[in-house]
Amino acid sequence: xxxxxxxxxxxxxxxxxxxxxxxxxxxxxxxxxxxxxxxxxxxxxxxxxxxxxxxxxxxxxxxxxxxxxxxxxxxxxxxxxxxxxxxxxxxxxxxxxxxxxxxxxxxxxxxxxxxxxxxxxxxxxxxxxxxxxxxxxxxxxxxxxxxxxxxxxxxxxxxxxxxxxxxxxxxxxxxxxxxxxxxx
Numbered sequence: 618x619x620x621x622x623x624x625x626x627x628x629x630x631x632x633x634x635x636x637x638x639x640x641x642x643x644x645x646x647x648x649x650x651x652x653x654x655x656x657x658x659x660x661x662x663x664x665x666x667x668x669x670x671x672x673x674x675x676x677x678x679x680x681x682x683x684x685x686x687x688x689x690x691x692x693x694x695x696x697x698x699x700x701x702x703x704x705x706x707x708x709x710x711x712x713x714x715x716x717x718x719x720x721x722x723x724x725x726x727x728x729x730x731x732x733x734x735x736x737x738x739x740x741x742x743x744x745x746x747x748x749x750x751x752x753x754x755x756x757x758x759x760x761x762x763x764x765x766x767x768x769x770x771x772x773x774x775x776x777x778x779x780x781x782x783x784x785x786x787x788x789x790x791x792x793x794x795x796x797x798x799x800x801x
Contacts, residue, residue, distance in 0.1 A: 647781060649713040649774045653766045662705040669698020711762040715778055717785045720750070724761045731758065733785035741775045748775050 673695040679685055707725050714721040719732045731750065741748040741763065748763035748771070763774045 646714065646716040647774070647777045649762050649778075651708065651711050651762050651764050651767055652770065654708045654711070654764060658705050658708040662702040665705055666698050666702040669701070670695055673698070708761075713760055713762045713774070713778070715781050717781055720778070720781070722750070722758060722760055722762070724759060729758060733782055736782060739775055739778045739782055741771070748778075 673691040676686055676691050676694060710723055711725065712721075712723045714723075717733070719730055720736065721728060721730045731752070735753050737751045737753050739748060739760075740751050740757070746765050748760040750758040750760060752758060760778075763771050763778075765771060767774075
C-alpha cells in the first residue's frame with residue numbers, strides 16, 4: 618500500500634511525489650493504495666492473459682462435434698482472455714484520498730466523496746479484511762484500499778485517517794484513537 622503524507626513512526630514510508638520521508642502533521646493530505654492485492658491482481662492478469670493467448674495460438678483443427686475452427690475463433694479466445702485480465706486488474710483502482718475537509722473513497726465500483734462531518738469514526742476491527750467508515754447515519758462505508766493483508770501499512774493508514782478526522786473536528790489526536798488498530 619502506498620501512502621503519501623504519512624510518516625507516523627513507521628520507517629520507510631515515503632512521500633509518493635518526492636520520495637522524501639513524509640511529515641507527521643494531520644493537515645497533510647493522505648493518499649492510500651493497497652500494495653499486496655495489486656501485486657496479486659497483476660500476477661493473476663498476466664497468467665490469465667498468457668493462458669488465453671497460448672490457447673488461441675495453439676487452437677486449430679475441428680471441434681468435438683466436427684465443426685471447423687476459424688481464425689476468428691482464435692481472436693475470440695484471446696479477446697476473452699483480455700477481458701478477464703482486465704477484470705483481474707480492477708483492484709488497481711482502489712484508493713483513498715483524504716484531507717481535513719473530506720475523504721474520497723474509490724472502491725471496485727464507484728467513488729464516494731464524504732465530508733468528515735458525516736463520518737462518526739474510522740473502523741478497522743480485528744478480524745475485518747479492510748477498514749470502513751462509520752457514518753453518522755449508522756451506515757458503514759467499506760474502504761477497500763486499506764486491507765489487513767498490508768499489515769503495518771494498513772494500521773499506519775488508519776491512524777493517519779483518524780488524525781485527519783480529529784483535525785477536521787478541531788481536536789488533538791487522542792492516543793487511544795490514533796494508536797489502536799481496532800475500533801473502540
